[in-house]
Amino acid sequence: MILNLTVSPDFAPDHISGWYIFNTWLQRQLGTRVHLExxxxxxxxxxxxxxxxxxxxxxxxxxxxxxxxxxxxxxVVRPLAKPDETIIATNAESTINNVEDLQPGCQLVATDDPDVNRIGMIMLEPADLDGDNTKLKTVDSYIIVAKHLLNQQADAGFFLKDAYDELSDLIKNQMKVLVSSEISVVHHALLVGPKLQQYIPQIQKFLLNMSSNEKGKGVLESMDLDGWEVMTDEETEFMIDLIDTLID
Structure with missing residues (x-):
């Protein structure tokens, strides 16, 4: 049996190797081939x-x-103590110091990560801004979002907080954060498809025990994770209802 794994594209490029290391570790735990794409x-x-x-x-x-x-x-699980938050940032030399300084017609830049973008737009509401009176340019990565801000090609940009935090100090020192969300109940999660759900207790056990041995800790470090925690059905449904409310 060959299992196929994929990862949301919003992780930092520095952690590509970490996901391949995790893939190798997972194969050994499950005793079957896992293909990462x-x-x-x-x-x-x-x-x-x-x-x-x-x-x-x-x-x-x-x-x-x-x-x-x-x-x-x-x-099955979510990253330990790693909620998804959204940051709105601008160029450090900009005269914009808070979201209320942004004006109708301003140029925004973001990836095509819909929950980050929706939360970002909600955080612009105090400035009476929305999709109708702003211009949004979509780019392929958070590095490119930062590049647009550094080159003054946009007034503000939306970032997943983790992605912003993992930018180099050289880049972050040329930007300033206008606002950061504090939702705390929105997370990435590892999900298992219908064909594998009888293996969920086994998969959970392997993942939850990762941080208890040196090899597992090393794998987690390479992914910039501290560990995993169980995500219950109730927590999953609550998060999905919240996201659906935000997106609608």
């Missing part, structure tokens, strides 16, 4: 997920909603 585009990945290509998905909150509600996946 990474994407640099959310839309292409969603297309392949909907086509039934994957058995395991490390998904962002928006895609977790699709996976559970439409495709019958089940959330």
């Amino acid at each position: 990474l994407y640099d585009c959310f839309d292409k990945q969603r297309e392949d997920i909907k086509a039934g290509k994957f058995d395991l998905v490390y998904a962002n909150p928006f895609d977790a909603s699709m996976l559970v509600r439409e495709l019958g996946f089940k959330a």
